[in-house]
Amino acid sequence: MRQIDLKNFKIRTDLIAEAVTIQERKEVEPGIFVSEFLLDETNAKKVFKKPGNYTTIEFEDVSDTDNYSKVKKILKIYLQKFLKGKKTLLVGLGNQKSTPDILGPKTVEEIVVTSYLEEFGPLEEGFSSTAIFKPGVTGETGLETSSVLKNIIASFQPEQVIVIDALASKSLERVCKTIQIADSGIEPGSGVGNKRTEISFETVGVPVLAIGIPTVVDAVSVVADTIGYLMKQYSFQKKFLHTKKSRLVRASQINYLKEDVEVEKEDKERVLGMLGSLEEEEIKALFSEVLTPIGYNLMVTPKEIDFTIQKLAHLLASTLNELLHPKLGETKE
């Protein structure tokens, strides 16, 4: 088999939890995991991310009302720690005409906007000054998002900027099931290390908080994940068939991802041949080489994404509204 060149290969992920190995991951509620992580300069360079504090909240489906409420409670606690200012610009990044991208614009549309009321006197206690902005994407507007944003920030002079964006994940398991909060700033539609397009404390002079949820995953990841699941299921079934439980339940009814199974190297090579001898990153690089020249390295989203994004935007917006305007939280609805 040909050599796989990992140098030029990078599956896009916007999640720190996928870029580094995070040790401490607490289960703060049943099924809800939180990790708080400080990415220092040295490690940041290694993973092509920006240094800063990253909080990752992982959960199951928010279409369940009970679970939705729990996630909201946790989000409120951890998001609170990042807020530091009485005048906030909330930015909804992304293309409003692309379903998986619409998280940011939808969220800020639900924010209770107050800044224009200050013209008539100071705001009521329990409310802070808020404004929103939806810059669109360059392909839609022709304007460079980063430059537009810097100008809006310079003009509005907020004490903090909160950016909401749909992210890409490397893994099916995280899509619509992870919220990442970071104080490292953002670089709209681009790589890392470009001071010209970066929106961060260093470049705009006020804290820039980024809240993101992965809504897409690329086809390469779907394929590589599935290959991995195949081996896990294989190993699980091999082990399971010798247990008593197997007489009662069919193996196919068990979610083997939640079982603790080790995949053995020789099994991998037997089942998958040369493919099985590769590391996960090599497999992804290989499939990337397979799909790219035929134009199929597409990003994929679950079919029910429209509904889920609606829910998640409402989750973010209502939490932000309650934190930025505590008085709102007291009245119901």
Next chain:
Amino acid sequence: MRQIDLKNFKIRTDLIAEAVTIQERKEVEPGIFVSEFLLDETNAKKVFKKPGNYTTIEFEDVSDTDNYSKVKKILKIYLQKFLKGKKTLLVGLGNQKSTPDILGPKTVEEIVVTSYLEEFGPLEEGFSSTAIFKPGVTGETGLETSSVLKNIIASFQPEQVIVIDALASKSLERVCKTIQIADSGIEPGSGVGNKRTEISFETVGVPVLAIGIPTVVDAVSVVADTIGYLMKQYSFQKKFLHTKKSRLVRASQINYLKEDVEVEKEDKERVLGMLGSLEEEEIKALFSEVLTPIGYNLMVTPKEIDFTIQKLAHLLASTLNELLHPKLGETKE
């Protein structure tokens, strides 16, 4: 009857054709009238408008396909005269969530955006550099529209700015049936003479072209117009009843607005009492005093406005696309 104080009274109109008496109004096609007008400094002050060149195109319903094509041909000719630049920022003013306000945003959404392609080399001949921006309104975003716009212009550095906006008219007859083009700049959501919020050649250093179509009229105008029509119809019928035609056609079937009738002063006073002794402006001021304290000085729009605005936005956008990107005009669809 009480004194009517005209000092404090001003029915809002954004149409120069309603603010001054324009002499030359040419019928360039059957049913399509164009006036070109230079408002000088002196007259500008009198009517609280900004000095500049104003072109007004008046037409009938564009839902008729034939008429639509004719209006588009005329618009293209007269709009052409105002264009002066190879790099254009097109701004769609107005609240995207308010139907009569949506003309600007809808129009720029249909513009073929090219500026971001310049990154990959000069544009193909027959295309010019375009970007679009939809600032929203202050009550929605919390940001001061004027300040945001100035920052975007400073950042994009266009050679010309084209602003599309829904206007207010004083008269039912003009709603959705007039296009006004002016090079005098704009003042988003405000009066006249405020250098701080003005977007014009003087304040941003490049030509600022404003294209507007009236989509609303205030209730005061509807009422005053109707009173006026009542008198016109009365006078028409009085005259008509002594003609031979009256034996063949019922008076109620004739559009008396298209007939040439003089309303006599004594008729006015007999039919309308003291109300009939007032001038048109006094009548409007009076009804404004009647409707304001009870909160009914509302702006009104025709019921079918959604459909008509769609048509008009398409008219503006396709004309602008053909003028800014002449190569586009050559391929059909």
Next chain:
Amino acid sequence: MRQIDLKNFKIRTDLIAEAVTIQERKEVEPGIFVSEFLLDETNAKKVFKKPGNYTTIEFEDVSDTDNYSKVKKILKIYLQKFLKGKKTLLVGLGNQKSTPDILGPKTVEEIVVTSYLEEFGPLEEGFSSTAIFKPGVTGETGLETSSVLKNIIASFQPEQVIVIDALASKSLERVCKTIQIADSGIEPGSGVGNKRTEISFETVGVPVLAIGIPTVVDAVSVVADTIGYLMKQYSFQKKFLHTKKSRLVRASQINYLKEDVEVEKEDKERVLGMLGSLEEEEIKALFSEVLTPIGYNLMVTPKEIDFTIQKLAHLLASTLNELLHPKLGETKE
């Protein structure tokens, strides 16, 4: 002045409160008025309405959160009395592409739909069987709404039908400020007395409840109302100027509609001439004759209608959800 023929003239109103004089109108909460009315066969014929029970709830602006909650409480109490069935078809009448018409479609879109769950077993206690239908309008679909509806009802076999529709009012004062509930059925897009198109208990065999809110008013009513207000204000000011209060407050700051003033006949004729000698209905018929031949007998809506309809649809839908699925009301949000 010419003869005004009232025979052929009828300002469209869908509100029973505008068609008959209702005696009992209770203020059930400050600023919220309710009348319950049984229209019998005899009176029904007189006013061209269908006989049945009519409940009218009148209120002020629901954009105020406090007031919204109060109106919802009252609506829930009075709507409850009309409900009689465990299997409900909710119909949202109206053109989804016309802003003032969108109330019905928007409302049913927010209804919690359950009927399809019955396939998997009986519904949980506290939930009833619901389905929704948005027939569109004939000009949009080409289908006769009435016939389509009858077929859907025959197929779904509900125990009750609830139709939500935007109505026309004769008066500015009621637009978006009245909810009418009736058990008399409906006739989509048409007059009265046409058994072929009627959807009612008689024609479909199950109770048909109609919930409507006026969202439009015709230009004739706006004009006639304003003429009426002019006289009220005139009479109020004449009286007020001789009071002590007039030294403290300017007359123009007082909402004269809330004052108790009698308009004298001679004042009317002096101020309005021959116009002042006409009855209200004659004035409307006259203005209808004035506006019709020139194509301006348009329906008008307040400018902020988009936002208000959103609120009202949410009000209706959340109340209906709580009544049809009481279990829902117990969990918050």
Next chain:
Amino acid sequence: MRQIDLKNFKIRTDLIAEAVTIQERKEVEPGIFVSEFLLDETNAKKVFKKPGNYTTIEFEDVSDTDNYSKVKKILKIYLQKFLKGKKTLLVGLGNQKSTPDILGPKTVEEIVVTSYLEEFGPLEEGFSSTAIFKPGVTGETGLETSSVLKNIIASFQPEQVIVIDALASKSLERVCKTIQIADSGIEPGSGVGNKRTEISFETVGVPVLAIGIPTVVDAVSVVADTIGYLMKQYSFQKKFLHTKKSRLVRASQINYLKEDVEVEKEDKERVLGMLGSLEEEEIKALFSEVLTPIGYNLMVTPKEIDFTIQKLAHLLASTLNELLHPKLGETKE
């Protein structure tokens, strides 16, 4: 490796071209392929499809204007053959709130509706009678789509029914790049052979034409396709490296799908191990078993689907408009 039970396994496809092997596939324009196929009773049973005439048009991306025009020309020719009636009901199947599903509703919204005009007399020559219907999906409305449709058909009594629907494909290569036309009728949201829910000539008494475009593909297919591509690329590169061309072009720049390469059995087993010894259908069944118990057998769509569906809906609607109303085709725009 465990036994793979193909009995219970069926990757969903709505495309006849994926269910049977079609011999005649003509390239009617460069890059546009058409096959016309009669599925007889015997074969229909084998592939769980309904018997009838199937026409499949395959093409590349329609975002290219030139290609769009060519595809439209071909579609018009082949669609014409299926039309047989002067009174048509056009049905847009699918959930309007799910992006990949919106093809049907979007298409019928663009149809020129005429049937309601017949009330005023016969239609102008060159126009036929059309009505549209968007039934929604059961989960959204609570109504059984099939039953609703039958009732609407019985009520409107068309001479033909045309149903537009988004389909599922087994293959990435066909998503948004195939139009299938069939006269076999449809079964909304369900399997095959259920006379109760079937909408076809047999059950409704008029021809039922189905036009579909695949907009989704399931994750299992994406994975299996990629495994297949891996082998094709491997085989291609092995062969290519010994050619002269390989010194000029890098293998990774060549779309190997367009090259003629045979995958050898021994290569498959060497590269993929036991996985390589399976047939394509077995691989799909295997991955279905892997993804189903963990809830990841999701349907996937390309990220740019919103834009592409807009284009395709416009393609279908404008072609249908021109065929149903030939007079329309003569006027431009």
